[in-house]
Amino acid sequence: MTTDPPNIPGIPPNQPETSGFEAMEGGTTLSNVLHRLLKKPLSLIHHFEHGEQRNSLTGKLVLIAAICLLVFGLVVGSFSAGTQLWAAPLKIVGGLLFSALICLPSLYIFTCLGGLNAKFRTVAGLLCCMIALAALLLVGFAPVVWLFSASSNSIGFMGFLLTALWLLCVGFGLTLVRRAGKALGMKGSGHLVIWCAVFLLVTLQMPTTLRPIIGKSDRILNLGEKRFFLQYWGEQLTTPHRPIRTAEEDLD
């Protein structure tokens, strides 16, 4: 007896999860990589496993991720302006690339534990695709973030918004990792779920480590004062913030 594959966000039904795992046509030009990343990201993974000019593809993906994160960081930095206009983009790019780097060995080991027989460079490429896709989607949200950064003075709200957007964007990236794992022959996805949890934990802790990113501070980095992100968020949320307007103006 056969059963239909489950419906997963981002994947049309009646098609296997691995559809699109095919040779990448059109070369590794920046525009083609951008196009593939959005429409057929599995073809990029296929290229890492079977194609040529892999280093060029890796470079393009890192470039896309860095540029997109810089743009997104600039918009985030506009909330506090001043030094954050340059500090926030650098912290976001550096923090995310560093998070990816420290999570790469565990991704390789966990995919191997899941039964994957892929080269290390393919797994590294997969991580690059994931980060580039999430970064690209974050740029799509940049106008939304700008709208709220220009009109809101609540650090708690901005923190919540940015965290929600990050989880949404990285969700697409993690779905890609799972699909790629299946396409490359991984048997179970349980190990990947653990890795996804680890990666999320790292990327949620990173902004707290590199704080402040959205607020203002005398110091650009606050590495001496160690905090867990949940504890830090709790402190930020309990900081009183009241609106300036009257209730009547709000229901206008």
Added chain:
Amino acid sequence: MDNPAAATRFPIPALCRGDRELLDGWINGVRTGSLRICLTLIIVGLALYGATVGLWRGWEMAAYVAIKLPAAILLTLLVNGLLNGMLGLVLGSGIGFRQSLQFLLAGFAIMALILGALSPVTFFLALNTPPADHADARDWHALTLLTHTLAIAIAGILSHRKLLGFLREFALSRLAGVQTFFAWLAGNLFVGAQITWILRPFFGTPGLEVQFLRPHPLEGNFYDTVLNAALHLLGF
């Protein structure tokens, strides 16, 4: 469609019916003028309706809302344009940037048509509403607010049902079409709420001055206000 040439000249009936040939032409770029038609419908329909929203506070307020209502929709599309295109692609619908804009413009054009068609009724309502300095002005303000919220909700639901139908047909799969629709809907609602909040006042609370924008429109946000109001109600 019986007469394609007629639909090109006067596309309103075909648009309301969700005529496949008209939309095919628009989405695939075969039929020109879709941007002009949709923008005209959105601006005219929403301006007419917006004028009736502000009219109970006088002609000045009517003129302000006639400008701000279409502006709110167009600004929402502008802010979300890039995101909507990306979501269409990553969700596997096969709908790209230009097509996503075309779909949403068609959806909002239908909404503007419905609201524009209701504007004579709301105009009549505004004419029958006592002025803002009347003793019962607050009650009438609440009634006006509820009536317009209901009208906008009905127009929003009907137009988005049409949009969902279009997306199901045009997407590479029905599920991808539905997912793309809800992703766009969530994004547009989220951003639209904030943009209309920035552009307030629309209804003109009795006792407050008639203004194009309230002082410091970019201070605070819609969600913060809702949260604070909820906390206030709960006694925090």
